[in-house]
Amino acid sequence: MGSGTRFRVAICGAGIGGLTTAVTLSRFPDIEVEIFESAQQLAELGAGIGLFPRMSFEVCSFVKIVLEYEIGPWEIVKKLGLEEDLLKTTEIKITDGPVSSFKYRKSDGPVGYDFYTLVTKGNLVTFHRPDFQKVLLSKLPPSHKISCSKRLRSYTQRLSGPIDLFFEDGTTSYCDVLVGADGLKSAVRRSLLTEKAQWAESESRCGEASDFIASIEPVWCGTNAYRALIPAERLKARFPGHRTLTQPTQYLGKNGYVIAYPISKGKLVNFVAFKSHHDLENTRFNGPWVCVTESAEFAATFRTWEPEVQALVDCVERPLRWAIHTVKPLKSFVSGRAGIIGDAAHAMTPHQGSGAGQAIEDGYVLATILGHPATTRETIGRSMLIYDQVRRPVAQSVHEVARQNGRIFTFSAPDLDFDHVSSPEEMSAKLQMLSHRFTKNWEWAWTTSAKTVIQDAFRLLGPSRS
Numbered sequence: 001m002g003s004g005t006r007f008r009v010a011i012c013g014a015g016i017g018g019l020t021t022a023v024t025l026s027r028f029p030d031i032e033v034e035i036f037e038s039a040q041q042l043a044e045l046g047a048g049i050g051l052f053p054r055m056s057f058e059v060c061s062f063v064k065i066v067l068e069y070e071i072g073p074w075e076i077v078k079k080l081g082l083e084e085d086l087l088k089t090t091e092i093k094i095t096d097g098p099v100s101s102f103k104y105r106k107s108d109g110p111v112g113y114d115f116y117t118l119v120t121k122g123n124l125v126t127f128h129r130p131d132f133q134k135v136l137l138s139k140l141p142p143s144h145k146i147s148c149s150k151r152l153r154s155y156t157q158r159l160s161g162p163i164d165l166f167f168e169d170g171t172t173s174y175c176d177v178l179v180g181a182d183g184l185k186s187a188v189r190r191s192l193l194t195e196k197a198q199w200a201e202s203e204s205r206c207g208e209a210s211d212f213i214a215s216i217e218p219v220w221c222g223t224n225a226y227r228a229l230i231p232a233e234r235l236k237a238r239f240p241g242h243r244t245l246t247q248p249t250q251y252l253g254k255n256g257y258v259i260a261y262p263i264s265k266g267k268l269v270n271f272v273a274f275k276s277h278h279d280l281e282n283t284r285f286n287g288p289w290v291c292v293t294e295s296a297e298f299a300a301t302f303r304t305w306e307p308e309v310q311a312l313v314d315c316v317e318r319p320l321r322w323a324i325h326t327v328k329p330l331k332s333f334v335s336g337r338a339g340i341i342g343d344a345a346h347a348m349t350p351h352q353g354s355g356a357g358q359a360i361e362d363g364y365v366l367a368t369i370l371g372h373p374a375t376t377r378e379t380i381g382r383s384m385l386i387y388d389q390v391r392r393p394v395a396q397s398v399h400e401v402a403r404q405n406g407r408i409f410t411f412s413a414p415d416l417d418f419d420h421v422s423s424p425e426e427m428s429a430k431l432q433m434l435s436h437r438f439t440k441n442w443e444w445a446w447t448t449s450a451k452t453v454i455q456d457a458f459r460l461l462g463p464s465r466s
């Protein structure tokens with residue numbers, strides 16, 4: 001480590017969260033950064049991803065971004081100097097006024113009907129996910145070392161001295177700060193919560209210790225998503241003039257919903273069907289979490305739905321089944337000088353398309369706190385606690401409203417009963433209430449800002465000690 005180096009940060013995981021952390025840290029040349037990634041090559045990483053003010057929609061191979069220019073991940077994209085390069089990767093032009101986005105239909109009967117249009121601030125702009133990662137990678141200075149084929153197994157830390165990192169290939173490394181950006185099955189989370197449990201046990205806080213251990217493994221949320229790209233020509237042939245050839249649409253009904261919208265200049269329709277068993281939330285899923293499967297596995301759920309939905313389902317061949325797993329709300333994202341971000345900290349359901357946006361915000365906020373002059377090798381632990389204090393409540397509230405939207409979209413919100421509706425007027429009133437609920441749940445994306453979080457962090461950090 002050079003003599004002018006403040007401290008050394010190891011980032012475990014080069015997904016969107018880890019790379020955002022690394023790019024943000026590059027603004028502080030006195031912080032040494034090394035990234036450890038389990039994949040053999042960075043180009044192999046991930047599928048599609050997208051941001052929606054502070055949220056994201058993941059599609060098979062594209063990024064969809066609803067741009068909101070003053071707040072949220074796009075503000076971070078601009079601050080990191082990524083905007084120009086990112087916009088070069090798409091032909092879509094930005095507008096910043098209110099635009100109609102998804103149409104919502106009640107579809108779980110022979111005749112479906114529109115009941116709501118979501119209006120967003122700014123338009124949808126689509127990107128290819130590898131382009132997004134390439135742009136992030138292009139902003140990394142040569143001094144940031146990236147080591148691939150390095151799967152972290154665990155770490156250990158003492159009260160002072162470096163954190164020791166142990167990799168599956170038997171090698172080791174060290175750092176002063178460890179950022180776990182290693183996704184849903186995070187090895188950093190496992191070590192971090194085990195460490196916290198040991199400390200809690202040593203102070204006879206046994207209940208707390210078992211809570212930490214119980215939060216290590218992700219849990220199934222009771223919902224599976226079936227994803228496919230449908231060639232527009234196939235859908236046109238099956239259902240000429242199908243609205244999803246031009247109009248993003250969400251088809252809602254009991255225990256399931258379908259999202260479909262055109263991508264790739266209208267050549268493809270991105271399709272995701274959700275099949276929910278909410279009573280199985282927080283149980284173990286038997287089978288692979290992500291795999292290619294047969295359409296028959298989900299088609300029966302939608303057999304009695306309106307013809308538009310049937311047509312989409314008929315066009316799906318061998319969808320990708322994603323058994324959606326989440327990380328239970330944790331009591332802390334940090335332990336000493338180690339911390340977790342993104343899916344490692346708060347993997348959430350995709351019902352607000354927020355996972356990637358939240359990972360970007362975590363990475364940006366944590367790196368900005370680490371870069372603040374008040375963070376020195378002696379005060380790293382305090383700065384990590386400040387990251388936990390300012391980011392955890394935000395990310396966990398998004399986790400919760402995404403969960404709620406999953407229930408609302410499948411007519412399963414506990415206090416909104418769609419099983420006993422006696423008149424069209426009552427149905428219409430309930431659908432109005434339902435749209436009000438899920439829009440309200442999304443409002444944070446328009447009304448809150450990562451800026452406030454940074455301001456809070458700086459207030460807590462206080463003046464520089466240098």
Ligand SMILES: Cc1cc2nc3c(=O)[nH]c(=O)nc-3n(C[C@H](O)[C@H](O)[C@H](O)COP(=O)(O)OP(=O)(O)OC[C@H]3O[C@@H](n4cnc5c(N)ncnc54)[C@H](O)[C@@H]3O)c2cc1C
Nearest residue numbers: 013015016017038058151152182183342343353354355356
């Ligand atoms: C199939 C699928 C579909 C999804 N669909 C959606 C969606 O529609 N909408 C949405 O918002 N979100 C979706 N998500 C979630 C979204 O991808 C995440 O929220 C987002 O990518 C989080 O970014 P991250 O950087 O925290 O983690 P990741 O993108 O998961 O990156 C983690 C990185 O860490 C690496 N890694 C893992 N373990 C180790 C280790 N032990 N050592 C070193 N490196 C390691 C991985 O290779 C990876 O590069 C989906 C996820 C999956 C798997």
